[in-house]
Amino acid sequence: MAATRVVWTDVDTGLFVESATLGPADIGGRAAGYEVSKRRLRGGLSDGVDVVRVNNGLLAVDILPTRGMGLWKAWLGGAEYGWRSPVRGPVHPSFVPLMEPGGLGWLDGFDELLVRCGLESNGAPEFEPETGRLKYPLHGRIANKPARSVHVSVDGETGEIAVTGVVEETRFHFLKLRLTSTVSTRVGEPVLRIRDVVENLSESPAEAQLLYHVNFGEPLLDAGARFVAPVKAVVPRNPHAAQGLASWDRYAAPTAGYAEEVFFVELLADAQGQTRSLLRNAAGDRGASLTHDVRQLPCYTLWKNTAASRDGSVTGLEPGTNYPNPRSFEGRHGRVAKLAPGASVTYDLTLELHGSAASVGSAEQSIAALQGAVSPTVFQEPLPNWCA
Amino acid sequence: MAATRVVWTDVDTGLFVESATLGPADIGGRAAGYEVSKRRLRGGLSDGVDVVRVNNGLLAVDILPTRGMGLWKAWLGGAEYGWRSPVRGPVHPSFVPLMEPGGLGWLDGFDELLVRCGLESNGAPEFEPETGRLKYPLHGRIANKPARSVHVSVDGETGEIAVTGVVEETRFHFLKLRLTSTVSTRVGEPVLRIRDVVENLSESPAEAQLLYHVNFGEPLLDAGARFVAPVKAVVPRNPHAAQGLASWDRYAAPTAGYAEEVFFVELLADAQGQTRSLLRNAAGDRGASLTHDVRQLPCYTLWKNTAASRDGSVTGLEPGTNYPNPRSFEGRHGRVAKLAPGASVTYDLTLELHGSAASVGSAEQSIAALQGAVSPTVFQEPLPNWCA
């Protein structure tokens, strides 16, 4: 039988479904065990947030159309993947003062497993040099823009489930960018595939940035957890990170008052540009890995923030078009996507959850193969071209 | 039979109607062909926006109580009047960062056929001279304030349909202004009459500004479209506009990268202060005209922005109490309404849609009569008293 396609939001036609559920019966019983549901949250900071939950029978994930198609949390078996931010969301954008003068308001909504930073800019806030007024807020606007259309496709034959949302980041007279994001998975696999298309709606050229801020906390991020990736080069973002270089890919227990360490990384890839990076726990029986294309996302940032548990112990694995420096700095170094009028660029990111030692080990082997005989270059100090 | 009056929103009494429709049966069948409906949009940037649609059998219009009683779009027969902004709304005010430090956040909600700019201020953003902090945001707050009451009146005898909303722009310790806006039309006519009353709720004197930003794009705004009005004087806003003076009242095709041109205009009027201005397409068989009183709205701004179609090719016909310069500049030149404690001032604006050459021609004739033998004064450079 053919694919089923259901529209849950379409602002253009005035279609909006407050809550709905698709189950095996909706595709003829082929893919027992899956469910796709949609609901709107009420109360507190989450009031008005739409959530699409996909459960493929093995893995479940909450997708947030209201927050730029971010992923809130995922579950494999009974285990939760994501982190416990002191901000308890998901937070509706109307409670996020993105454009406050200091540019850090984005932090009020930050609790997702995967949050996109972009599209006009990401990284540290930047201010107009003459006036000191905020120009680019921390990590950009896209995560606080709601999707104007959301639809779900389910293929009874292949067991593929795909959720697509369209999110626009536009300002009259200024940038006009559209993100079309599809999150897909198949019945029974521990994998989410994200395909994002960023389109320049304008008839003038545009630039864009995109960084996937993929965040994990406890229990995966335990004392002795490790970051594993095929590393060509690693650079500490600042002198503080440089002091932590000796253990840059290992994690200590959550520590009150921990000051974050950030490392900029260049990854090795296969002939098709594919690379993989992994976070695994100390025991090596649980993990999460990302697969992406270094031609699409050449920059990689590792954010270590093993603060106290209640302060949000977390690490971020962050493939991006750029490093999260201020927008102008990255622009000067060419780390932006350039989009001709009407043009688009595609980004693919695969997230796999590992629930066993065998699965973690398999990911480690594929990374070791990518590393091969290459010795990572470890820069002892920030590089001027990489670090603002 | 007498008029029917229905209340759809009244915050004071807790009355709120999510969706409703009035049709011929609701007024005894007298005015066949009309319908007035109310709905709340859901999803995307429009989530929570209330829309009142009036269809008088010939003309239809979407009124936006949530956006200060602005008009989203209008339709005459099958033709749409308005424009295609790259911002696709209508946008709920909670997604408009009006007070962002640079003062341009208003642009995130800008896609209406008619948007009021005011009431404390309109025009370019202005900053505190000492601190550089935003004082007056671009085009003021009223378009992002929701109406606290909305009611509809229908007169079965005259066929008059009127939608009234009350919108307040107040801040404790500061300005206290109320807008009571009524949009009315009659069954079967291509005309909308807007009567706005701005009231000073304070027991201290107040000042107010109001500018009607009435916007048209394609297909009406085609290559060869013309602006027609009885002109006493025209002034280019800046040197760039001065370069476009030779064709200031004519439009070229949409052009990527077009830099906006703004002209400040003084219009001629009849003995009762009535004047008229028209935008017509190249063929002269389609148009839209405004009628207003120059004693109420002495300033007129023509905004030309024939950018590429996808970037929002648009022109604005903008009668106002003032020119859209920074608030303090306009105040120094006396272009504000002064309101005694408890006093109010009324503004009337009539919008007619023209769907035939005969109708366009009739508007042109009435404008020619107002122009009479007067030759427009065309200033070749910005006037210091008009242009900040």
Add this chain to the structure above:
Amino acid sequence: MAATRVVWTDVDTGLFVESATLGPADIGGRAAGYEVSKRRLRGGLSDGVDVVRVNNGLLAVDILPTRGMGLWKAWLGGAEYGWRSPVRGPVHPSFVPLMEPGGLGWLDGFDELLVRCGLESNGAPEFEPETGRLKYPLHGRIANKPARSVHVSVDGETGEIAVTGVVEETRFHFLKLRLTSTVSTRVGEPVLRIRDVVENLSESPAEAQLLYHVNFGEPLLDAGARFVAPVKAVVPRNPHAAQGLASWDRYAAPTAGYAEEVFFVELLADAQGQTRSLLRNAAGDRGASLTHDVRQLPCYTLWKNTAASRDGSVTGLEPGTNYPNPRSFEGRHGRVAKLAPGASVTYDLTLELHGSAASVGSAEQSIAALQGAVSPTVFQEPLPNWCA
């Protein structure tokens, strides 16, 4: 019979009740005359605001979970307590530009009987000294944070009704504070008891401020109304207030253009730290009094703003951890609560409404007893340690 407990909002479990009513039948008929109801407002600036109304048969109060568990208005018999702000709310936080560059956006939502100022800061806005960017907005964030859980307890035996809400003021990397607020009353008494617990969720030390801005206007605040309290010392906030010292505890009729006067007060208390303060009308037959513990809330501010009625004639009785000076000034003078990791601090405030001369007289007597033979020290000028 035991207490009844009903949950109306719990973001963690996805529970949300749009509207509900508890009446005598819900607790077995014991407490005839009371009702607790919950509703969500729609339309205007109030769209999306949840209100819990408690009516104990004598006194009624509207509690605002959406606005940090503030109290909107109260009623005793037919008389309303609160004030008539030119801002007509209650206002949803999404319409309050708290973080606008000038830091005064809080005023757009200011119309409550009781609004908490805190928790990271309260008082006048403060700016970064180097950049001039807003650091602490006027009166802090807590009043514009929605409760993430709300529940009601009713005890059929004692007639006690309690409404509890949990509100968090958190920002990743920065402060993590939680307010658990319980408003309780008993059937048939003219009293509201507020118990607020402020908790440091972080595993690092934190500081907090809390000021209760309790506001009354007409008709209670009439010409000749008086503030009555056991005063140890009173200090005018600035030279303007110093000019009003002779009548600092008396109120004139509403006056257009009145410039606010603020007095900082140190109150006397009994051996258990309990003190009481009263606002009474000229006739002495109506009033409202606060009882609090000066060890919890050592600072007291009297805000006189008898502006014209339509501009919001109001006075604020404001027990707090501090005076409402900029945050850093108060911090330097030690007027902040210091919270160890995981620690919490409790604040108790009792509001009694007085509807008769006897009740007002009783409050005056208890205050006179606290005053005893102590003569207030009246400082003629601002004190450098108290007044920024």
